[in-house]
Amino acid sequence: MKKILFAVFLFPFFLQTNAQDLKTKPNWQNLDFEKDGIRGMSVERAYQELLKGRTSKPVVVAVIDGGTDTNHEDLKDKIWVNAKEIAGNGKDDDKNGFIDDINGWDFLGGKDGQDVNHEQVEITRMLKQLKDKFGDKPSKKLIRKNQAEYELYGKLQKEYEEKRSESEQYAPFYAQLYKNYLESEAVLKNYLKVETLTKENITGIDENNADRTVRAAKRTLEKFIELGASGNDIKEAVEHYEGQLKYNYNLDYNPRTVVGDKPDKLQYGEYGNNEVLGPDGMHGTHVAGIIGANRNNNIGIMGVCDNVQLMVVRTVPDGDERDKDVANAIRYAADNGAQIINMSFGKPYSPEKKWVDDAVKYAQSKGVLLVAAAGNDNLDIDVDVHYPTANYENGQKAENWITVGALSWKSEPNSVAEFSNYGKKNVDVFAPGVDIYSTVPGSKYEEKSGTSMAAPATTGVAALLKSYFPELTAAQIKKIILDSSVKLPELRVNKPGSKEIVKFEDLSLTGGMVNAYNAVKMALEMSK
Template sequence: MKFLLMSMLVLTMTSAHAAITPTELVVKVKAGKAVPNFGADSKVQNLFGNIYIVRNNDVSVLEKQLKNNPNIEYTERNSRAEKSPLPMPVASPLDVEKSFKAVNLFNDPKVDKIWSFNDADKNGVSVNAAYQLHGTSATSTVIVAVVDTGIDYTHEDLKDVVWVNEGEIPGNGIDDDGNGYVDDVNGINTLVRDSQGRATGNNKDTHSHGTHVSGTIGAKQNNGIGIAGIASNVKIIGIKTVPNSSDETDIDVAESFIYAAKNGAKIINCSFGKGQNEGKNLIPDTLKYIQDKYGVLVIAAAGNDTSDIDKYPTYPASHKSDNLLIIASTTKTGALSSFSNYGKVNVDVAAPGSDVFSTTPGNRYASMSGTSMASPTTTGVAAEILSHYPNLSPLQLKQVIMDSVNTDYRYKDKMITGGRIDLLKGLELARSIK
């Protein structure tokens, strides 16, 4: 019997009403207008531009005061939906199977268990063929943010690709670089905040999801250990924003995006989602801001409900943003994964997401399945293309990925492109863009 781990991070929350978190309020001040007095008892964080996060014991009073304030464009409460436990990785037969031959390109002993490295005619994304033709000698380093359950930054196959904040001295309890965060050496944890409401610096993965996602993107290649990631020249910022029981909030997600962008991330991977759009404005505003100011592409999973998200939205995948690329999942046979969401309008491309072999905490490796795994497969491809052609804008990079797919009749009317991503074709197309 084949055992699969369906990534429950990408699921549809079914509660009819979101439970309100009454202590946090998003406030957007109109352009050119004065910022109001939020009160002496409030802790105020300028998230970006003219958007503020206000924290106090009861934001409902402040919310009423701001309702008719002509200087305010909108307010939104930070909300949660229904929690759902996340399963841990389990062994599958693919953990001991070899799926392709890497023709001596990699010395990583478990790399041939990653079937997505196969060529297009074997339903992979042509990693093997791309490396044979293009190599990696002239690539630039690409910073990728993984907004997830954290990362095992000591993992044998990840420690050399983990991003390091050189301006921070580890463990001294001081915000050395003055960026508003204490000891953010490898990233931040928005789930644990200090007395001032600041995200803390311990982004250690206590689940497995974020570590698995990170390995697919950029596990160290040719170190004689474990596997190889798709991207050859990356640094990964692990940002802990998704609880082990899922149910991330808009404020945490938005802050993660801003932190990633400010620290040089050009691609953000989002292998999470839920059916409720508790806020309406914060995430789209954040996506536009990081596109316009920092040139960031956000790659997000379509979800695992076998649903048409054109009819039944899931977020962040269903937000309308130019710099958002939405991914469905495929199997080793090339079919759309049985669990994968789809959408002729709202899903862009497909990528391998079933039985994906990657890193898990404690120097371990396992297979997991979900659009949560298809998203980092795409992120790895995007990062490799960008490392060869670092002048691509986020919208150009998105278009390269969409225009270089291998179409498949089984995806017809299931996504915009009707195709599966391909690294080799993507590199060749990117070369032609001036």
């Protein structure tokens, strides 16, 4: 599931804001601690001091996500174009199995042009299958014959009921909150005779000259301002919980008829369409901008890599991605020239993990590097597995894989994002992932937070290395990123999800923060 953290799902931690009210320095993820006083990845310093005057080659990066706005003003010149395909002729010109795949492919689309937007989460899908198998009163013989599955059935039923109960509680809460916001907004707009409210004209209202209704409305909106919450934030929270009830945790919901495939078969090249934005390309567009938004057009933002081609592979709905789609997306990217793949999604169960493992091995055979988000549940993923994972079912581990946790721009002990997953074995490194300002559909820009933002920051550094040092292999790029990460053995931080103080170095394999300057310096030394 792609998670945009509008609130880390609960009040008071709103993590989005309006473009005019940025919480920190713009482009902070690319800044340098020594020069700018903020622990970014030193990308600008690398360009200015180490890469100036050097030539680069274009790098194809696949963004496996929920869709990307290929017409965004800051992305349109950086989108991958399949030169072997003739647009709109309805033929598979390059014989790769995908018709008119000009900018990538949509594994959530139907042949008639429709797209899946909402989906069940994996818990719901698995529970539905087991419920159909066991029923409400399974026989002792059936249970005895399928003991492991029956135990899983009970576990899933409990988790499902807890999640659905949470949504039933918060959906009306946020709905009422949004109603209060809109009513207060309307009162103050009428009082001030303005069409748009600003922080200044709200706080500037003299309560001594206002009636009780205006005073109450002012205090309501001031509370939202204090929490950094906009009306859009609250609206997204309402949609999130209502969507969970209607789609994610609805046992009877089945959107896959839109695609028209057979969910229990891989069917590579037999389903999907070429419409890569999808119904909601917010998440994927934001991720794409972090990697490679145009650095030279004097508008918007600056991505990490200045010579990138972004291949869009739509795979992730509002709900949990299916293993077959993830496997096919990885294979598609590898088959069509992607050198690096970004995967900013995840879930707690993976019933067809073998399909994904096989695709990862295939990508490795093609020399492709995969970068994955660690997840946003403040869990130790050495204990609670977050899928997809570099660990194969046979106990071996993918060599072409980097898992990334999220850093905040704040000073210690808040340097690590409170939502980030961690793990001394299964998280490789940390990168900026809080209040990252990047592209969103419609040629707009917003701040968003998540390990979904930390992964593309790292992907951008990997692409930068491949671009300026094309002879580097996936294994070498991974080694450089991990070995060159900034180690801070004295840094003490809050363990994600708590106030327990721990060593930062104990939260990941390297104990380090991704640093482009150090990585480029190491690549230069290696190239000599």
